[in-house]
Amino acid sequence: MGVVTTSLESMVNWARTRSMWPMLFGLACCAIEMMSAQASDYDLSRFGMELMRPSPRQSDLMIVAGRVSRKMAPVLRQLYDQMPDPKWVIAMGDCASCGGVFNNYAILQGVDEIVPVDIYVAGCPPRPEGLIHGIISLQEKVKGEKITRWS
């Protein structure tokens, strides 16, 4: 029985990692680096992220690229809630990870104040290779996930 579940998990995780669709959430300067990672020279399509869906209902990875202001925070949480399970979040850049250079009243000090984050990518902005390293780390993380709910 253990053999069946292990191979089932590995198959499910293989399918999830190889076809993760990111949701466009480029807010500020990190969005430019995310765009250039998606474009031809550093290609994200070779990892299965062929298209970036603007709709949260059809995506499973949210790359928060850029600083999140306090006015934008409820909007971000609403879009996160509209994504179906399973979903993952990458906090791209310094501002999404910890507030970055903006240590004041108007910017959220890290997007992990409102959504649970799986991978933090450092950089201001991170190079496309840095984002790709973050995505590969996320794939490694998903490969180690176990199926806990069988219903």
Place this chain on the structure above:
Amino acid sequence: MNKHQTRAVEKIQKDFRASVEESRGEVALLLPPEAFIPAVKLLRDQYGYDLLILETAVDYWPQLEPRFHLVCSIWSVGDQDLLTLRVPLNGNSPSIPSLTSIHPAAGWYEREVWDMFGITFEGHPDPRRLIMPFDWEGHPLRKDYPLGYEEPQFTFNFDKISAGKPHPKE
């Protein structure tokens, strides 16, 4: 100052008891608050200063008399000439008539000044906050508003700062 600007400035000085400051070719007129609207109307109708470029405020706290200067720049497209008007305002939440009756472009500028400084504009058609969330308390660009920064989180104070931050419940 060229001739056209000199004529306009002298007329405003005479009619509204304004004082003139000139610095590197740019002219600023200081007006009392009740003279603000009539002066702008006169400049638009008679002297051709018809484009509103700027309307902001400056906070001079801890000096309280005057605490704010409302700064307004108008541009004459026909003569390619800029004129700046400054209105000193006292007190913690001063109020001044709105410029939207003369220049409708002042709508969002005055919303921003209300949001950031707390200066109310009488007769404004849409007095809402522009930059901060609608239920924010306080006026951030005043000099006595706290910076709101968070202490940097190193390894030795990691748990202390982590306990003070909100964490999502999934």
